[in-house]
Each structure stands twice: as C-alpha cells, then as structure tokens.
Amino acid sequence: MARKAANRRVGITDVAQRAGVSLASVSRVMNGNFSVDPDIAARVRSAAAELNYQPNAVGRSLALGKTDTIGVVVPDLANPTFQGMLRGVSRAAAQDGYRVLIADSSEVSSEESILAGEARRRCDGVVLCAPRMNEAELEALLPSLRPLVLVNRSTADAETPSLVVDYGQGVQDLAAHLVELGHTTLAFLEGPERSASNQARLQGLEKFRVDNPEIQLTVLSGGSSFEAGHGSVDSVLGTGATGVLAFNDLVAMGLLSGLHERGIDVPRQISITGFDDIPFANYTTPPLTTAAVPINDIGEQAWHEMRRLLGDGGDEPSHTTFQPELRRRGSTGPAARPQ
C-alpha cells in the first residue's frame, strides 16, 4: 500500500488550512486562551479531530520557553532509597502536570556533573542527588543548574533549597537503642567514605562517643550494598561487638544473611540495625530495627520546592531537615550476658 505518502506529521498549519483559518486561530482554540468565534472554534476542533492533530511539544516548548519537565539525577537506580525518592518526585510532579527525566549516574561520580548539566539544558530545573560529588565541584556547578533542589546534601549557597536527613541524629538514636538494650561493645559498618551521609553518621557517632565514654565503638569500612554487608561478617565478628550499626538497610540485610549462614543468631547473639527503612526492611527475618527515612515525602517535598522555584519564587528557599524515626523490630534485642 501507499506508505511513502502522508508521511509528514500533521502540524498546526494543516489544521489551519483544513479549517480555512489562520495559524493564530488554531493556536487560540487549542489553548482556549482567547475568545474566538464559536463557529471557527468548531471548525478548528473538527479539523483537528479529523486529522488527528497532536501539537508538537518541542515547538511549543520553544515558544513558551518552558518544557514542563524536570530532571532528577540519582546515583543509582538500583538503590531502593533513590527509587523511592524518584517515585516521590515523579508522582508529585505529575500532579502539577510536570514530567520527570531521569539521569542515572551509575555511581560514577565524575558523570554526575555532566549528567546534571545535560538534564538542566533539557528541563526547567534539576533535582540533584549526588552524595559523592565534592563540595567544590558542586559549588562551581550550582549557578548553571538553577533552578536546583538538592537532596541529601546542603551547600553554602542559601539560594538553593535543600532537603536533608539528620543522619547524625538517626545513628545516635540507633546507638542509644542498643545501649539501652545493654550492649556495650558496638561496631559501625560504615558506607562509602566520601559520601556526605556517611560523614554525617560519623559525626553523630563522634558525639555519641563523647556522651557515652563507657561504650566501645569500632568503625569498620564497608560499603552501601547488600554484598558489602554480606562480606563484612568476619570483620564484624573480629571486633567482638554485640551490636552492629550497619550503614543502611541493604548492608544490614547482607550482614544478616551472612550471619545466618554462619549459624549466628540475630538478635540472640548479635543485634543489628539498618538505616532508611526501605520497603523490605520489614520483611526480613527477623525484621530490621532501623531509622526510618520518609523517602517518598522527601521526593514529594523536593518537587514542592522546585515548583516554588519555577513559580513566583515567593517565599524564602527552605532548607528542610528530616528526622529519622526509630523503628524497633526483631533484629535487635537484649545483649547476651558476658559468659
């Protein structure tokens, strides 16, 4: 059959021609902006329907100077935390008719700035979640990314809103919970060294040390994945700790699994805490005691900040801090009596 013909996409011009009116009128009808003769409106509408006219978004964006799209940069799409954030942003933005372009830096922090820049050029704004990017680079990039909302990261610049989690407080709450249960020897399985949120946890633990000089606390290098936790069994056991603060739920689950394989009972012999309260933290055996981070809300808030930036920009940019909430579950229990 004829395949070459009618190949060109139908544009506003075709509709105008068919309806016997001008481009301007078609545009007006389609956007319902100005009053236009009902007769013309009807003609345009039917012409558009007959031709199955779909307005071209790119042309529209160019004329309007906006894309109704924001970019979200995340370090790793496989990580439940960032998935949750993305989902929160996406749903909230959709409510206001905005779409989300994703940029997954695949944990390659050198890519982050490039991706963020590219996203910004295609979108009206960027939500940046780049825990590993160093401060100087971020500072330099900042102006060219605006409107920008930072997640899990703050900056000297007061103009850009940021949503951060009080990891320091959260880890102190978890440690206090363990102490309360009678644990006196703790270990912290730390995350990626350069990660901002890892630093925050370390600072929190420093404070904890000052407040609880009698408690022994060892810091172990680890990572942020299930595998990192799974591989840390030996070093954890080496410390003799009865309470382990894992960097996050993923690590805790890995550790849990590793200890299980060794026949070590959790929480009877060792108590474990996670961080984040990812959806599955509740479903491990035993369920994970953790510090819950309202990650969906954070994503939603990130959008709200962005919307403010895109709109009038009325109020001051806000710098919200979210307090993690302790969830006591089965993975922590009373310390075993020193035999």
Next chain:
Amino acid sequence: MARKAANRRVGITDVAQRAGVSLASVSRVMNGNFSVDPDIAARVRSAAAELNYQPNAVGRSLALGKTDTIGVVVPDLANPTFQGMLRGVSRAAAQDGYRVLIADSSEVSSEESILAGEARRRCDGVVLCAPRMNEAELEALLPSLRPLVLVNRSTADAETPSLVVDYGQGVQDLAAHLVELGHTTLAFLEGPERSASNQARLQGLEKFRVDNPEIQLTVLSGGSSFEAGHGSVDSVLGTGATGVLAFNDLVAMGLLSGLHERGIDVPRQISITGFDDIPFANYTTPPLTTAAVPINDIGEQAWHEMRRLLGDGGDEPSHTTFQPELRRRGSTGPAARPQ
C-alpha cells in the same frame, strides 16, 4: 547588586557576536560538522567558554526533529519489576546518548493511554508497559505511539516489536517442581484478573492440569502486592494445599510473612514459589524458590529494539520471548507425608 541585568540566557547569537562571526559558523564549530578555519574555530570556542554558552536543547531539537529522549510508561514505580525494567532501559539508552522520560500511571489503567500519548509527543519513541490496558484500546493507540516497543505484552500488529515473558511456561515449571517434590494439592494465588501476564499464567496452568490430571489445583483470587499475599493466608490454608504458586515474588513474600506469623513452617508444612526473582527474593528466610525473569535484560533489549526503530529500521521487528529460569531455593521442599 545588579540582578535584573544579564538576565537573558546566553544564546548562539551572543557567541557569534562576541566572536565576530555568523551564527552558522558558531553552529558548525559547536557541532564539529564542517571544516572551518582554525582561527575562527578558536575565536568561537573561546567566546563560548567566556560566555559559558550552553546550547539550548529545545531549539536544537526543533531544528533536528529529534529529542534524543524516549518515554517509558510503567504501571507502578514502586514495583521492583518495573523498576528493574526502567533501569535496564535507562542504562542501555544512556550508552547511546539517549535519555528517559518516565511516566508512572500509578496503576490507573485509564491514565495509561493519556500518559503514553503525552510521552510520545515529547519524545522520539515510547516503551510501553501497560499490562492492564485492554486490547482494543491498545490497538487504537498503536499508530499514534510509533515508534513503539511493547513490554510484557504483544499485539496483532507485527510492526511493533514486543518483549514478552513466557509466564505460562514459567508457572508450569514451578508447578512441575512442586509435583516433583511430592506435592499433590496445589493452589495458585492469582494476580490482577485483567492483567495479561495473569492470563498467561492461567493458560499455562490449564495445560498443566491436562498434563497432570492427578494433581488438584485451586485458583485463588489475590493481587500483585505484598499485602495481597499477606492477606491471603486464610484462603490458602482453606484449600489444604501444600504447595502454593504465588502470582509473583512480592505476593509470595507477603504470604511467607503471614504464614510465619501463624507459626506455619515454610517449607516444612507448606512450600511456596514466587515469580520474577526480584533482588530481594534471595534474601528472605527461607530464600524464595522462583522463576527468574531477566528484567534488566528485558529493559536493555527494549532499548535495542527502540534504537533499531529510530535508526535505519533495517531488520524485521523482533518479537522476543524470554524464558523464565527456575531457581530452586529454600521456600520449597518435600511434601509432608499425609498423616
């Protein structure tokens, strides 16, 4: 300070002016397309650098007639399966310099067609994952979405590539596995009735029934979430089945958790199988026996099909079927001897 000034974004015109050349030359230099006098090139480059020129992607897209972006429509961003698919597409597309716009229909199937249409208008193509959309609607929508790649769904139209999973075979493999373990009374906890993949499973089980007339198989209505599984404990126990085929891993995990609360031992008293092999299926206690769906690969393949569609379109559109792979793990075991 001066804030109103220098407000306008710097465009190609500014660069041309500063370098003392024409727009055309700037464009040529920026894209490195044609040979251009080294002296001019240098002038342009330094001008661009001084002004910190960032080419406007929308203008570029309009001129080029392409956005280097594809849309991905998923029913639920909270579902690990779709997360995996999205990630696969996103990473593969990024390799080829493409970006992904996400459209989360939040399980509202009436939104799917609208979202898909909107995504298409903003992008060069659409990867559609809409298990609930009815056949007629899909068929009607098809032409306006092209280039289109269907995931987990096929259509009469041979032109649009599709990536499907052989759920029928997978569920038969799982059932056979249970039979092999000595189970004679099975239950299938079905998913959303209208879901295409649920239908495929039911068909597979019909075949299984024919092949194994001696096995008793009850179909129970359920859902696709953890909660659905968790809430099905009673109806499952009511069937007296010793082997349960859950719609997917999420449902299986919910069921597992519910049975655990009731003090029912898995797999000693009841064996459970999932479907998909989501990342956490391996980390439950006991780990889930399941039919592994290579969801990341599917996403990657979806991109490859899309790339073909966007490119020369050389070969025939392919309709790939992925075979789930049985993963024997701890949640299934020998049937208890009838006392």
Next chain:
DNA sequence: AAACTATGAGAAAACGTTTTCTGAATTAGG
C-alpha cells in the same frame, strides 16, 4: 595568465508553536 574548481563564511530559510501587532468589522455612544 585566464578560466575553472574547491573551499568555506555569511545570509536566510526552516523546524512548529505562541503571541504581539495590525487592521477590519461590529457595536455602543453621543
């Protein structure tokens, strides 16, 4: 040395919209 061919820079058209501006018609007011 003259004519012809590369080479490459600039002017202008194109992409598909929205919106300002212009001008004609219609209505209201004096």
Next chain:
DNA sequence: CCTAATTCAGAAAACGTTTTCTCATAGTTT
C-alpha cells in the same frame, strides 16, 4: 447618523537552533 470604542481574525515576529543556499576568495589547471 456619525464617530469612537471594542472585538476578534489574520499577518508577522519571536523562541534558538541547524542547514541549505549563495557568493566571494583562494587555489588549480591548461
């Protein structure tokens, strides 16, 4: 009944690029 104000359709400019086309210049060839 005529002028002024108002409404609304169409022409044209604008958004920011890329690319075709035109033309001048420099380089080759006879």
